[in-house]
Amino acid sequence: MEKRIIWIILDSVGMGELPDAHEFGDVGSNTIGNISKAIGGLKIPNMIKLGLGNIDNIKGLNRSINPAGVFARVAEKSKGKDTTTGHWEMVGVYSENGFPIYPEGFPTEIINPFKEAIGTEILGNYAASGTEIIKELGEEHIKTGYPIIYTSADSVFQIAAHEDIIPLERLYEICQIAREQLVGINAVARVIARPFNGEVGNFSRTANRKDFSLEPPAGTLLDHIKEANLDVIGIGKIEDIFAKKGITKAIHTKDNMDGVNKTIEYIKKDTKGLIFTNLVDFDSKYGHRNDHIGYANALEEFDGRIPEIIDAMKDNDILFIMADHGCDPTTESTDHSREFVPFVGYGLSLKRDVNLGTRLTFADIGQTIGEILNVKPISLGESFANEIIGGYIDEKH
Known part of the structure; x- marks a missing residue:
């Protein structure tokens, strides 16, 4: 056998x-x-x-x-x-x-084309813990509807959004846009959708995370x-x-x-x-x-x-x-x-x-x-x- x-x-x-x-x-x-x-x-x-x-x-x-x-x-x-x-x-x-990693956040040559492609401003754009950044920026995200962008010491472009503000289908679409743009010298290993839910002061990440990896x-x-x-x-x-x-x-x-x-x-x-x-x-x-x-x-x-x-x-x-x-x-x-x-x-x-x-x-x-x-x-x-x-x-x- x-x-x-x-x-x-x-x-x-x-x-x-x-x-x-x-x-x-x-x-x-x-x-x-x-x-x-x-x-x-x-x-x-x-x-x-x-x-x-x-x-x-x-x-x-x-x-x-x-x-x-x-x-x-x-x-x-x-x-x-x-x-x-x-x-x-x-x-x-x-x-x-x-x-590539971006401990100081993503430069304008990455962020500006991304904002143009998704048609909105963004929040964040710095290295942070995923749970901490939604505490810091979650309320502003709910008010503005802007996605929260962050990274870490890893090669990741992470996009956090409340599921009631940016529906999962749209969040995944935004991630795919980022994945298609992050190529060449800016080819990060993973673009990650980081959806969350809950009320201000009590946000929690959901199980609907999705990774968009390099092939x-x-x-x-x-x-x-x-x-x-x-x-x-x-x-x-x-x-x-x-x-x-x-x-x-x-x-x-x-x-x-x-x-x-x-x-x-x-x-x-x-x-x-x-x-x-x-x-x-x-x-x-x-x-x-x-x-x-x-x-x-x-x-x-x-x-x-x-x-x-x-x-x-x-x-x-x-x-x-x-x-x-x-x-x-x-x-x-x-x-x-x-x-x-x-x-x-x-x-x-x-x-x-x-x-x-x-x-x-x-x-x-x-x-x-x-x-x-x-x-x-x-x-x-x-x-x-x-x-x-x-x-x-x-x-x-």
């Missing part, structure tokens, strides 16, 4: 600064280690059992005497620390220069899997990150637990190829808001679902869990952090207790998946498939 991969990305769950973290202002960042220290110890026994605490140089976690999985510390080769850069590298795309270049792992007539099931914001490219079916989710529910639902189906899930709450709800308690609770909540995920898996299924960057909620910064990420893998067809050391690029994971699924290799990364295949199922044959 052909193997199937369940690939779950814990968005922003980093494990310590990369050697070049000083270039990004992230010295001292360690998302897992610092959270664990701040709360007196993370309680994530299921990931510990898989080998998370046995990864080289991980902080704040207990080791397992007999880990059930394979594990590694993984470095990001590309020059960035955002969702798009990380996910693209996983599937074989190296970003040499990263995407990745041809020849990613996802393209290769799709070309081999296998499934690429994108759960969460995967479809948005890849601008629908290489995805055969997309399922959007409300939150982490909905993402886990949908993942389990598709594990139980007779799909083949890849189930690719992003769980974004760690980053969006807790990391960016410097809420280390909420972040810890979310990690423990996810950990509690691992037995359920494993119980749903078929004999030839393989589970890979990793992250795409850091977002340490214990530091002063509210932005992503340049960190190594943890990787654990489990399956009946995998060996147990295999330390894969430090991998030099996220693409090692993608290259490994490609080899396991017997599809065309990607242009970046080294497969470690031969180091991990050979568990209980393979031994029976």
Whole structure:
């Protein structure tokens, strides 16, 4: 029977600064280690059992005497620390220069054509937390009807609007206009619709966020899997990150637990190829808001679902869990952090207790998946498939 991969990305769950973290202002960042220290110890026994605490140089976690999985510390080769850069590298795309960022807001050569195209003025145009900027400008937005434009340390052009003031369809249309204009040297990774609702003093963002991403270049792992007539099931914001490219079916989710529910639902189906899930709450709800308690609770909540995920898996299924960057909620910064990420893998067809050391690029994971699924290799990364295949199922044959 052909193997199937369940690939779950814990968005922003980093494990310590990369050697070049000083270039990004992230010295001292360690998302897992610092959270664990701040709360007196993370309680994530299921990931510990898989080998998370046995990864080289991980902080704040207990080791397992007999880990059930394979594990590694993984470095990001590309020059960035955002969702798009990380996910693209996983599937074989190296970003040499990263995407453009605008910490002082967007210049007039971007904003003026945008205002002309949408036919209104704008509010904001500075780097801010999404929840804070709607507190600051939400009332004025309701009075004027002008969209709120903001950015962050990431390569994003974000547009916030109250759903009763700018209907979703129009907000998405405005985002598409921005996406079409932001090309060339101003090709930000993502234009993001950030709708909210509620009354003045009590605004809250809705689940109708939508990302308008740059389209990745041809020849990613996802393209290769799709070309081999296998499934690429994108759960969460995967479809948005890849601008629908290489995805055969997309399922959007409300939150982490909905993402886990949908993942389990598709594990139980007779799909083949890849189930690719992003769980974004760690980053969006807790990391960016410097809420280390909420972040810890979310990690423990996810950990509690691992037995359920494993119980749903078929004999030839393989589970890979990793992250795409850091977002340490214990530091002063509210932005992503340049960190190594943890990787654990489990399956009946995998060996147990295999330390894969430090991998030099996220693409090692993608290259490994490609080899396991017997599809065309990607242009970046080294497969470690031969180091991990050979568990209980393979031994029976």
